Amino acid sequence: MASSLRALFRRRSRTLLALAGIGISAALLLDMTMLASGLTESFGELLGAKGYALRVTPKGILPFDSDATIRDAAATARRIASVPGVAGVAPALGAQLYPVTGDSAREPVFATGIDPRGQMLYRVLRGREPGPGEVVVSEPMARDDRLRPGSVVSLASGLDVSLGRPRGTRRYVVSGVAEFLYDYAGEHSVALPLGEVQRAIGRDNQVSLFGVSAAEGVDPGALAARIGRVVPEVSVYSTAELLRETSRRLSYFRQMATILGSVALTVTALLVATIITIGVRERFGEIATLRAIGIARERILLGVVAEGLTLALLGCALGLPLGLWMARRLDRILLSFPGLPSKVTFFTFDPGRVAFALAVVVAVGAVAGCVPGLGAVRSPLGQALREEAE
Amino acid sequence: MSVISARGIVKEYPYGGDSVRALRGVDLEVGPGELVAVVGPSGCGKSSLLNVLAGIDPPTEGRVELLGRDLGALGEGERSRLRLREVGFIFQRFHLLSVLTAAENVEFPMAEAGVPKGERRARARELLEYVGLGHRVGHRPPHLSGGEQQRVAIARALANRPKLVFADEPTGELDRRTGDEIIALFERLNADGTTLVIVTHDTSVAGRTRRVVEMADGVVVRDGRAGG
Ligand SMILES: Nc1ncnc2c1ncn2[C@@H]1O[C@H](COP(=O)(O)OP(=O)(O)OP(=O)(O)O)[C@@H](O)[C@H]1O
Ligand SMILES: [Mg+2]
Numbered sequence: 001m002a003s004s005l006r007a008l009f010r011r012r013s014r015t016l017l018a019l020a021g022i023g024i025s026a027a028l029l030l031d032m033t034m035l036a037s038g039l040t041e042s043f044g045e046l047l048g049a050k051g052y053a054l055r056v057t058p059k060g061i062l063p064f065d066s067d068a069t070i071r072d073a074a075a076t077a078r079r080i081a082s083v084p085g086v087a088g089v090a091p092a093l094g095a096q097l098y099p100v101t102g103d104s105a106r107e108p109v110f111a112t113g114i115d116p117r118g119q120m121l122y123r124v125l126r127g128r129e130p131g132p133g134e135v136v137v138s139e140p141m142a143r144d145d146r147l148r149p150g151s152v153v154s155l156a157s158g159l160d161v162s163l164g165r166p167r168g169t170r171r172y173v174v175s176g177v178a179e180f181l182y183d184y185a186g187e188h189s190v191a192l193p194l195g196e197v198q199r200a201i202g203r204d205n206q207v208s209l210f211g212v213s214a215a216e217g218v219d220p221g222a223l224a225a226r227i228g229r230v231v232p233e234v235s236v237y238s239t240a241e242l243l244r245e246t247s248r249r250l251s252y253f254r255q256m257a258t259i260l261g262s263v264a265l266t267v268t269a270l271l272v273a274t275i276i277t278i279g280v281r282e283r284f285g286e287i288a289t290l291r292a293i294g295i296a297r298e299r300i301l302l303g304v305v306a307e308g309l310t311l312a313l314l315g316c317a318l319g320l321p322l323g324l325w326m327a328r329r330l331d332r333i334l335l336s337f338p339g340l341p342s343k344v345t346f347f348t349f350d351p352g353r354v355a356f357a358l359a360v361v362v363a364v365g366a367v368a369g370c371v372p373g374l375g376a377v378r379s380p381l382g383q384a385l386r387e388e389a390e
Numbered sequence: 391m392s393v394i395s396a397r398g399i400v401k402e403y404p405y406g407g408d409s410v411r412a413l414r415g416v417d418l419e420v421g422p423g424e425l426v427a428v429v430g431p432s433g434c435g436k437s438s439l440l441n442v443l444a445g446i447d448p449p450t451e452g453r454v455e456l457l458g459r460d461l462g463a464l465g466e467g468e469r470s471r472l473r474l475r476e477v478g479f480i481f482q483r484f485h486l487l488s489v490l491t492a493a494e495n496v497e498f499p500m501a502e503a504g505v506p507k508g509e510r511r512a513r514a515r516e517l518l519e520y521v522g523l524g525h526r527v528g529h530r531p532p533h534l535s536g537g538e539q540q541r542v543a544i545a546r547a548l549a550n551r552p553k554l555v556f557a558d559e560p561t562g563e564l565d566r567r568t569g570d571e572i573i574a575l576f577e578r579l580n581a582d583g584t585t586l587v588i589v590t591h592d593t594s595v596a597g598r599t600r601r602v603v604e605m606a607d608g609v610v611v612r613d614g615r616a617g618g
Binding site: 285286289290291292294295296297380 | 444465470487
């Protein structure tokens with residue numbers, strides 16, 4: 001009711017302070033809502049980015065979790081491809097190669113052997129897929145080492161420990177510059193035909209994993225099960241399973257988000273309840289008088305609840321932009337953590353979830369206003385009038 | 391028909407494990423158009439009686455009929471509506487809503503009673519003029535003196551054209567002269583046909599009413615009707 005809202009704004013500095021507090025805790029709650037789902041969701045998008053819904057790995061090993069490889073790769077690839085519903089098989093073999101300048105090696109880069117006809121690792125930005133004796137380099141590497149399609153890079157397969165000199169150096173022509181989907185920000189990495197990597201690191205006919213794409217309309221989960229039966233010596237993960245796994249590994253994130261979110265909600269409730277309680281207390285006499293002259297309890301209660309609602313709504317209006325801004329900052333900080341793909345985000349803005357979180361804040365505000373309000377309209381009226389007169 | 395008819399009113403307040411007996415059997419009849427002063431020493435039960443008569447507090451024993459209705463038979467909501475539409479209240483502390491203007495304070499109970507906006511406006515102005523505050527309609531209570539606030543409170547009490555007005559120490563916070571002006575206003579109101587019951591310490595108030603009900607220790611000890 002208008003009069004009680006006016007009362008709220010008459011206590012301007014107090015109301016503003018409370019609003020700032022509610023805004024901040026709403027922002028925190030919002031961020032925690034976005035965080036709880038963000039990493040898994042964006043990782044899920046990334047996994048499916050090039051259309052490969054399944055990952056086939058050495059038995060019991062998660063993708064790129066160890067150095068283990070699938071042996072007899074060519075035959076395994078053929079067996080997988082023969083399973084009905086498989087549209088494509090993309091091999092990948094991870095390795096470390098050392099860029100060489102002059103006769104000294106630099107920091108190793110992540111190198112992946114791929115099949116240029118079907119790979120799930122990168123998107124070519126300039127140039128083309130690599131042929132024999134060619135590499136595709138990541139954008140940060142191209143920028144830092146000034147590489148263009150046509151440039152030449154020397155890559156060593158290892159270091160001579162005693163001499164500290166590169167071993168097995170080979171020269172490659174850069175065929176293209178690409179955006180590597182799973183790289184962290186600024187990572188240097190290269191991709192070259194599978195055979196080149198297998199030869200360089202002495203792992204003939206081995207791969208770290210296969211990406212498998214399902215034919216149109218084929219359920220990835222069912223396809224994974226079929227591949228598992230045909231090729232029992234490997235593990236098959238659907239994107240959903242990998243996400244479940246990531247999500248399990250990130251459960252501490254979610255726990256933290258849940259705890260911080262609950263704390264934020266509690267703080268909101270306490271702030272609203274405190275400010276409304278003080279306001280109701282100050283207007284105890286007014287409220288008792290209104291009841292005495294016959295203003296319905298419900299009307300009075302509504303006015304008090306409206307105050308709580310307004311505080312919560314305004315708090316949300318402050319909290320939304322603040323929360324989005326904080327999420328961006330936090331995202332940048334968290335992603336600077338080494339080894340995290342720069343394409344993922346920790347915070348995803350899901351309008352449904354955000355609306356839900358804000359609705360919870362508003363509901364909490366209403367309830368928090370309701371408690372002191374009920375206290376005021378339920379107290380015995382005669383006594384309320386008397387207490388007031390003291 | 392009586393405006394107020396109270397029989398055998400007992401009011402006890404539970405206090406700790408014990409109880410305080412504020413009213414010990416009060417009978418009171420108030421007829422239409424009367425102006426009644428209820429007087430007595432502090433703590434004798436005047437406010438308790440007023441609250442019981444007005445249906446603000448239920449009596450522990452006894453029966454109150456207000457404007458022909460048995461209060462004991464009415465629910466909280468019905469009593470609230472009865473007070474809104476047919477009874478006016480004036481308190482020692484005026485208790486206006488400080489965020490509203492004088493006129494808005496007067497309009498408030500009318501809005502609750504569903505009086506249309508235009509009519510509300512006109513009547514609030516008329517009432518403020520009646521209490522001598524026609525020139526302060528847009529002012530908020532913090533900018534008004536105590537006497538002026540009490541006048542606004544009186545205008546508010548009259549908003550829904552009550553047949554009966556209760557006042558509990560209406561001059562308690564005012565100086566002598568202002569208090570007299572307020573009493574004069576009550577006399578005018580009474581002359582215009584409203585029944586009034588005024589609880590007061592103020593002997594000068596009592597001296598100016600036609601009927602004085604004197605209380606002591608929870609009972610009526612004297613009920614002096616004018617000329618009787
Ligand atoms: N809620 C309550 N709990 C306990 N005792 C109460 C309560 N209300 C009133 N009393 C007691 O009842 C008695 C009558 O109080 P009441 O307020 O009706 O007196 P009063 O005549 O209006 O006094 P005053 O002139 O000081 O306003 C007093 O003794 C008071 O202490
Ligand atoms: Mg009293």
